[in-house]
Amino acid sequence: MKLRPLGVYAFLYLAFLYAPVLFLPIFSFNDSAIVAFPLTGVTTRWYENLWSNDTMHGALWNSLKVGIASAVIATILGICGARALTRYRFPGKAGIAALIMLPLVLPEIIIAISLLVVLLQLGFNLSLLSVTLGHILMAVPFSIAVLSSSFEGFDRSLEEASLDLGEGPGATFFRVTLPIVAPGILSSLLITFTISLDEFIVAFFLSGTEPTLPLYIWSQLRFTAKLPDVLALGSILLLASFVLLSVGEVLRRRAVRRAGASATGGLL
Amino acid sequence: MNDRTIIEIDRVTRKFGDFTALDEVSVQIREGEFFSLLGPSGCGKTTLLRQIAGFDDPTSGSIHLDGQDMTGVPANRRPTNMVFQNYAIFPHLTVEQNVAYGLRRLRLDRQERERRVKEALARVDMAHLGARRSNEISGGQRQRVALARALIMRPKVLLLDEPLSALDKKLREQMQVELRHLQRAVGITFILVTHDQEEALTMSDRIAVMFGGRIAQCDRPEQIYQHPRSRAVAEFIGGMNFLEAAVLGERGDVIEVDVAGFGRAEVRKPAGAELNGSGITIGARPERMTLLFGEDAGLNRVVAGTVVEASYYGDMTYYSIAIETLDRPIVVSMRNTIGRRSLAPGERVKVGWGPESLVPLV
Numbered sequence: 001m002k003l004r005p006l007g008v009y010a011f012l013y014l015a016f017l018y019a020p021v022l023f024l025p026i027f028s029f030n031d032s033a034i035v036a037f038p039l040t041g042v043t044t045r046w047y048e049n050l051w052s053n054d055t056m057h058g059a060l061w062n063s064l065k066v067g068i069a070s071a072v073i074a075t076i077l078g079i080c081g082a083r084a085l086t087r088y089r090f091p092g093k094a095g096i097a098a099l100i101m102l103p104l105v106l107p108e109i110i111i112a113i114s115l116l117v118v119l120l121q122l123g124f125n126l127s128l129l130s131v132t133l134g135h136i137l138m139a140v141p142f143s144i145a146v147l148s149s150s151f152e153g154f155d156r157s158l159e160e161a162s163l164d165l166g167e168g169p170g171a172t173f174f175r176v177t178l179p180i181v182a183p184g185i186l187s188s189l190l191i192t193f194t195i196s197l198d199e200f201i202v203a204f205f206l207s208g209t210e211p212t213l214p215l216y217i218w219s220q221l222r223f224t225a226k227l228p229d230v231l232a233l234g235s236i237l238l239l240a241s242f243v244l245l246s247v248g249e250v251l252r253r254r255a256v257r258r259a260g261a262s263a264t265g266g267l268l
Numbered sequence: 269m270n271d272r273t274i275i276e277i278d279r280v281t282r283k284f285g286d287f288t289a290l291d292e293v294s295v296q297i298r299e300g301e302f303f304s305l306l307g308p309s310g311c312g313k314t315t316l317l318r319q320i321a322g323f324d325d326p327t328s329g330s331i332h333l334d335g336q337d338m339t340g341v342p343a344n345r346r347p348t349n350m351v352f353q354n355y356a357i358f359p360h361l362t363v364e365q366n367v368a369y370g371l372r373r374l375r376l377d378r379q380e381r382e383r384r385v386k387e388a389l390a391r392v393d394m395a396h397l398g399a400r401r402s403n404e405i406s407g408g409q410r411q412r413v414a415l416a417r418a419l420i421m422r423p424k425v426l427l428l429d430e431p432l433s434a435l436d437k438k439l440r441e442q443m444q445v446e447l448r449h450l451q452r453a454v455g456i457t458f459i460l461v462t463h464d465q466e467e468a469l470t471m472s473d474r475i476a477v478m479f480g481g482r483i484a485q486c487d488r489p490e491q492i493y494q495h496p497r498s499r500a501v502a503e504f505i506g507g508m509n510f511l512e513a514a515v516l517g518e519r520g521d522v523i524e525v526d527v528a529g530f531g532r533a534e535v536r537k538p539a540g541a542e543l544n545g546s547g548i549t550i551g552a553r554p555e556r557m558t559l560l561f562g563e564d565a566g567l568n569r570v571v572a573g574t575v576v577e578a579s580y581y582g583d584m585t586y587y588s589i590a591i592e593t594l595d596r597p598i599v600v601s602m603r604n605t606i607g608r609r610s611l612a613p614g615e616r617v618k619v620g621w622g623p624e625s626l627v628p629l630v
Contacts, residue, residue: 157352158358161352161358163343164343165344165370165421
């Protein structure tokens, strides 16, 4: 087989991206408290430890609460935003769209610090609620990006056809609009939930006494003995994120197909 | 078809900002009629159709449907149904579910609902494909589903927005015949929007030709084709030679003209024309003149010319013929019947014509 330069480049590029991440699951099954080669044997001990770790369970519960709340709210805001951006024309549309999408490229630490300053000025107590607010801000642009692609292909004449056949605006929404964009909405929920689940910097600045999962992992890194446990937890988190994002993307493509367009764009 | 008016459109105007899409359009459509709105894109025909359906409201003027004022009545409460240009088949439903969509509000029992769906699908030859998903059927089949879905509602008026434009030529011609049959069978008023003059001519009882938000002429197909009232209508429908003529005299509704390159003839005075003494444009359809191949065509006047170009269409050949005294060649079409040879460019020919070849235009 001929080695094509671009093929080699692509392989090296992927290896650079993912090889370090792959060490995580490898060491999480290694039967040694020291994270180093050579590997000494296979064990599931670190995963078993997680079962009985109450502090970790608390952090997981916090993360789920924050993740679900931010996913739902960000997606509702995303539905409104994506619908406005794909359906209507209004003055300043391009500028507003750019401002909404800006958190995608702003340094997270800047967002985190400014939110911290504002919330403290307002007399807010730092808690899971403040983390949720921050995560909503981070997740809305993703939600809009995902939903726009399924709304953009949405053929408006489908809603007109429903009206024409005697259904009012409400029934039209539930019988036509919602079923067609539902996969897109689910996709947005999964992706925004994953973003919240994985987010560290904003949570680090805005959380009070209750840590989220990434914060818990961070706090455990100080204890060398706990490192294998953290690796096991990290591997699970990695797998969960991978699965959630994949399902989300599959749903997004289905939504675009349902709306009658070909699946392009999106996040993945 | 009877003479009862089912739709009365009265001075309907629709403005989008500075743009006037419809300009005081008035027309009556009869019950059971196959009525076409024909015109180039942007002439307002689709806007007018959407006004009737209730997707859009007139800036001024009114639409009465079966005697009832439709002002402020939303689309879901109007006795009209529409076949959309892209068919708007619901992608998440099967063919049967699409057709049954509008029945939900009628609260029929299950047997009656199924019977009606079956009947509607059978009517458009889709009975065997009811369980298919909408992405598993072809373009022509999608159109049939859209038709069945609209007709099952038993509307007083069926609105068709360029329903054939997405189909290929063969299928389009087949569907033209089928639509016409269907319309006769169900007896419902059809209003068809199209930019295809052939489609309008073959299918309609009456055609309204629209330009720039106004109806330029509204009449039966033969009248529109044989007696277009203006140059714009004549130009849009079929091929037409335009000749300059001097008006020599006027007697009642007959005028005598001297047609450049051809000669004198008496023609009917166009309705509403003001002949300010001098000139008039005369139209002459390519098939209303003939090349003299030796046989007598019954056209007693003759001009001489030279073939410039021949376009072969199989059944017909269109000849461009230069006449000595005209600066532009005229087009004459000839049916390629047995024993008639093709003429080559450069050949001398005689063109037979008569007063019946000519249509005076305003």
